[in-house]
Amino acid sequence: DVKVTQSSRYLVKRTGEKVFLECVQDMDHENMFWYRQDPGLGLRLIYFSYDVKMKEKGDIPEGYSVSREKKERFSLILESASTNQTSMYLCASNRCRGPGLACEQYFGPGTRLTVT
Amino acid sequence: LAKTTQPISMDSYEGQEVNITCSHNNIATNDYITWYQQFPSQGPRFIIQGYKTKVTNEVASLFIPADRKSSTLSLPRVSLSDTAVYYCLVGDGYSGGGADGLTFGKGTHLIIQP
Numbered sequence: 634d635v636k637v638t639q640s641s642r643y644l645v646k647r648t649g650e651k652v653f654l655e656c657v658q659d660m661d662h663e664n665m666f667w668y669r670q671d672p673g674l675g676l677r678l679i680y681f682s683y684d685v686k687m688k689e690k691g692d693i694p695e696g697y698s699v700s701r702e703k704k705e706r707f708s709l710i711l712e713s714a715s716t717n718q719t720s721m722y723l724c725a726s727n728r729c730r731g732p733g734l735a736c737e738q739y740f741g742p743g744t745r746l747t748v749t
Numbered sequence: 750l751a752k753t754t755q756p757i758s759m760d761s762y763e764g765q766e767v768n769i770t771c772s773h774n775n776i777a778t779n780d781y782i783t784w785y786q787q788f789p790s791q792g793p794r795f796i797i798q799g800y801k802t803k804v805t806n807e808v809a810s811l812f813i814p815a816d817r818k819s820s821t822l823s824l825p826r827v828s829l830s831d832t833a834v835y836y837c838l839v840g841d842g843y844s845g846g847g848a849d850g851l852t853f854g855k856g857t858h859l860i861i862q863p
Contacts, residue, residue, distance in 0.1 A: 637792075666851060675836075676793070692852065723792050730750035735781030735800075735841055738851075741794025 637741035641722050645691050645747045652711040656724030664727050665707035666686075666738070667699065669720040675685070676723065681716055714748045721745050752776075758858040767824045769857050771837030774804045774818050782813060782820045785836045787856070793836060797822070824859075833862045 640655035658665065666681040678691030680699040689698050697720060700708040707726075711718055716737075720742045729736035754772040761767045773782065781800050785793035797804055799811040799820070810823040824831055834856040 665809055668853070673855070675855035678853075681851065700842060702846065725792070729841075733797055737798065738785075738793070738794040739781070740794070743792055745790075 634714075636723055637726055637739050639683045639722075639741040639744050641741060641744050643745050643747075645749065646711075646714050649749055650711075650714050650748075652714045652746065653722075653734045653746075654711075654722055654746070655711040656709070656726075656741055657705055657737070658707075658724075658726040659705065660726070660728070660739070661704065662726035662728045662739075663702065663704075664729055664736075666725040666727075667697075667707065667709045668715060668725065669693070670723060670743075671720050679709065716719045716748050719746060751840050752852070753854055755835075755837050755854065755857045757855065758860065760860050760862065761827055763828055764826055767797050767827050767831070767859060767861075769822045769824075769835055769837075769859065770819055770844045771822070771839075772819050773837070773839040776817050776842075777837050779841045780839050782811065782817075783808070783838045783839060784811065784822045785838070785853070787836065793853070796835075812847050827859075827861050829863065832859060834858050 635699045637658045646652050668676045670676045679691050679697050682688045682701040686728045698710045724741040725738045727736040727738045783798040786796050786804045788794040797809050797811045801813050804811045835863045836853045836856040
C-alpha cells in the first residue's frame, strides 16, 4: 500500500515563528502536493512539485514556500506564521508521467496547525 | 479555479441508493473524472475514476453521458459510515504543465440518517 506520512498530526505555534511541515511518501512518486483545508472552502492547492528541486505555485502560495531535496520528501515552510494560517494541511503524492494520464492522488493524514 | 459544480450537501437514509451529480461543462478531451471521499480528520481517499459511459467497482458506480459535461457518482445501499464529503475532480492529473486536475472544490457533504 502507498503510504504518505506527515510529521505531526497536531501542531501549535506562535505568530512569527518559522514552521516546517514534513511529508514523506514511500512509493517513489514523482509528484507531491501541499493543500490546506478550511471549513467552507474545501481543499486548496498551495504548492506542488513534479521532480526533485522543482516546484510550482498552486492557487494560494502566498505566505508559504516549499523544499524538495529528495524525491520522497516534500516540506512546506511558513516563514513567519500568522493566525490566518491556522488550518488543516494535507500532503499528497501521485505518479502521473505525462499528459492524458489521470492519476490517483494519495493523501497523508493531515497536520492540524494552530497559530496563536 | 474550480472546473466542477456539485451540490453543497445531500441527505439520505440507510439502505437507499444515493446519486451525486457533478457538472463539468468545460471538460477537455484528455480529462478524466475522478471522485474522492473524505471522512473528518482524514485525507481524501480515491473512490472511482472514469472517462466515458459507466465504470463500476466494489464501492460505487460512475455514470458519464456521451457529452461528458456531467457525471453521477452512485452509491448503492448506503450506510451510516458513508457519511462523508465527496469531491468531483476533472483533469488529466499531470502536474508537469500546471495544476490541472489537482483542484478540489468544496465537495458535497453527504449525511446518511438511520
